[in-house]
Amino acid sequence: MPSVILKDTKFHGNIIEKDSITVDGIVVGNIKAEEIIIHQNGNITGNLTSDNNIEVGGQVTGDLSSDRIHLNNSAKVSGKLSHRNLVVDEGAQLEIGCSTRKK
Amino acid sequence: MFFKSDKKSQVHGFSHLGENLRFEGEIDCKGEIEIAGKVKSNIKAKKLTILESGSVKGLVQAEDVEVLGCMVGNIESVNIYIGGKGVVRGNLRFENNLTVLEGADISGHVQKNKKEKIKRLDSDKVKYLEHNKIAS
Numbered sequence: 001m002p003s004v005i006l007k008d009t010k011f012h013g014n015i016i017e018k019d020s021i022t023v024d025g026i027v028v029g030n031i032k033a034e035e036i037i038i039h040q041n042g043n044i045t046g047n048l049t050s051d052n053n054i055e056v057g058g059q060v061t062g063d064l065s066s067d068r069i070h071l072n073n074s075a076k077v078s079g080k081l082s083h084r085n086l087v088v089d090e091g092a093q094l095e096i097g098c099s100t101r102k103k
Numbered sequence: 104m105f106f107k108s109d110k111k112s113q114v115h116g117f118s119h120l121g122e123n124l125r126f127e128g129e130i131d132c133k134g135e136i137e138i139a140g141k142v143k144s145n146i147k148a149k150k151l152t153i154l155e156s157g158s159v160k161g162l163v164q165a166e167d168v169e170v171l172g173c174m175v176g177n178i179e180s181v182n183i184y185i186g187g188k189g190v191v192r193g194n195l196r197f198e199n200n201l202t203v204l205e206g207a208d209i210s211g212h213v214q215k216n217k218k219e220k221i222k223r224l225d226s227d228k229v230k231y232l233e234h235n236k237i238a239s
Contacts, residue, residue, distance in 0.1 A: 006134065008132060011129070016124070017124040
């Protein structure tokens with residue numbers, strides 16, 4: 001079963017998950033997972049590394065690295081992005097540097 | 104999954120850490136949390152459940168603790184429940200209820216903290232302070 005962290009929960013430390021992880025709470029630390037989904041109340045301070053997919057609807061301060069990165073309209077991201085596919089919705093607040101990996 | 108959180112109202116459901124999750128650090132949860140992965144951390148929560156595949160190393164402080172998996176470290180809680188496959192290495196401190204099912208593996212001190220004692224001490228303190236006020 002994939003992991004879910006709700007908004008009443010705070011994590012201090014690094015998370016490694018071989019499955020999918022959904023975060024709606026506060027995480028201070030790096031996250032490594034196959035798929036990372038950050039919801040609207042999510043607040044991450046740290047780097048996100050994923051094999052497949054990162055979806056951001058909350059706040060992230062740190063570097064993102066994934067095959068596919070999707071920044072929703074409620075996303076606030078500052079950091080460096082490394083990706084193959086990048087999707088940015090209207091309304092996302094960004095302070096980012098992007099680099100597309102070669103296929 | 105358990106994801107019905109409105110902005111204003113309280114959180115419905117509980118956080119879940121899956122089987123393949125590994126975490127080192129600190130967890131502070133105001134609601135319920137369920138652990139099926141490997142966690143090395145101190146945990147504060149309202150209700151903590153360690154599932155059969157879960158293992159926790161660290162100090163646990165919660166109102167309700169349910170151990171169905173492996174737990175290394177001390178538990179401080181109001182109610183503690185240890186299932187038949189539960190393994191605990193550490194001290195148990197509880198205030199109300201301790202439940203241990205047949206087959207559970209426990210080694211450590213077990214102690215009941217009396218809530219009334221603490222309350223009495225507090226009320227004594229208040230009386231003492233009031234007395235001081237009147238005297239002065």
